[in-house]
Amino acid sequence: MNELNYLGITIKVKDGEYSVWEGNDGKPTVSINRILASKFIREFIKQRYPKRDFKYWVQSEIYSGGSSVRVYVSKHNGESIDEKIYEEIKSFCNSLKGGDFDGMVDLYTYRKDVKGEDGINYSFSTKYIFSSNKPPYGTKEYDLREQIQII
16 A cells, blocks of 8 residues: 655555656656545545535546546535635645646646655646535435525
């Protein structure tokens, strides 16, 4: 079992769960795929908010054009969480995505590798990370939120 550390968040990874190669500067480069990005997000929320009064869901998917991670947070009754907490979670999530899409020119721009505190470079292959300050469709929290909005 190995450990990866990114922005102060440490996750445990098994051999074969990640790939490492020699980067342009001769330093090891670790690819952070959708599965590892999801692990980092879960661990960030657990470490940053150990006594949280909200729920979170982290879902990843892969498709022909790449991969994505969807992150939902909400109070147990389906209401949105504090905006400051949500923005902090969203900011961490965005630090794990592989680039940005510019719809004006129909171009996806990949970001450069990031140098970690441990001297290891990280490259990010998850194309999109979506964050929502509401529960996902089909959960009891979603239904509770809908009932609150109707009233």
